Amino acid sequence: MKIPPFRERTVLVTGASSGIGRAAARAFAAAGANVVLAARRESALQDAAREVEALGVRALPVPCDVTRAEDVERLLRETDAAFGGLDLLVNNAGIGLYGPLEAISEAQLREVFEVNVFALWRVTRAALPLLRRRKGAQVMNVSSVLGHRGLPLLGGYCASKAAVNAMTESLRTELASEGIRVLLVSPGLTESEFREHRRNAEGWAQDAIPLRAMPAEAVAQAMLRAALRGRRDTVLTLPGRAMVLANRFVPGLFDLVARRTANPRKKSS
Structure with missing residues (x-):
């Protein structure tokens, strides 16, 4: 019988009550891990914990505002x-923000940075003593393709995820000598409740995006593979990877493309 790759390991996932976090909890549980699930919505959190336990591992749901x-x-x-102890910390909790910077x-901007940046720092700092007890421990920060390139009407959110990227790079080098690997996963458009919970500037709301969203389960499987392989950077979805590459090699041209993605005069009714 094949031994599950995460058997007897412990994984903590923030934002675990829905979307990517809930799918990630199931993916790591299916790989044999015991899972600590953290989120604010207790009812949804308990449901997610039952899904994890149904896979034959231990689940610890902890209502938590990060x-x-x-x-x-x-x-x-x-x-x-x-x-x-703790083998893997998945910093997944986050919220979005839509509207022009002005x-x-x-x-709103402070709230987004509090959840996406300060909470990530807060949870990571608190988790380090537990991570240091386990050989081969990892921290996985969930960013976004928008952390690699700012887009119109998403500047506040993009800035928060760019901060996550920079913090990840710093933490990676700071912990390398201790054998703790720090990984970055940057999803693109994903099927989740993220848009429903996003903050919007007054009078602004985003229309449906004419792109195919990646299932949260597919993102979770990519996260699992990244952890198993110790992959430092994972950028997801073909449009997301294309955007990152275009911004790296032809940034001026991509500026023109980005301008066509939004009409800054268009407001919701």
Whole structure:
């Protein structure tokens, strides 16, 4: 019988009640991992935990607002008490923001950075003592293709994910001597509740995007492969990879393309 690659390992996933986080919890559970699930919505979190347990591993659902230091401290205490360490931290929790930079509010921008950047730092810092107990431990930060290139009407969100990318690079070199690998996964357009929970500048709402979205389950499988192979950077979806490459090699041309992706005068009714 083939041994599951994550058997007897412990994985913590933030934002685990829906979308990519919930799919990732199932993917790592199917690979044999015990999973700690953290999210704010307790009912959905319990449902996700039952899905994990149905795969024959242990699930620890912990209601947690990653923007609150006391919640994060409790999350890691419960993880330590249940499993005595941590093999993989998946920093997945995040929110979006839509609208031109002049229209988004300071409060909205601060909220997005609090969830996407400060919470990632907060959870990672709290998890490091547990990660240091396990040989080959990893941190996986979930960014976005928009962290590699800013697009009109998404500047606040893009800026937060660019900060995630830079923080990942710094953390990777800081922890390398301890044997902790830091991975970055950048999904493109994904089927999830992300758009429904996104913040919008007053009077602005994005129309449906005429691109095929990647299933959350496919993103989760890519995350699993990245962890198994220790792949430092994973950029997902063909349009996403094309955008990153075009911005790297022909940035001026891509500026023209980006201008056509949004009409800054168009507002929702």
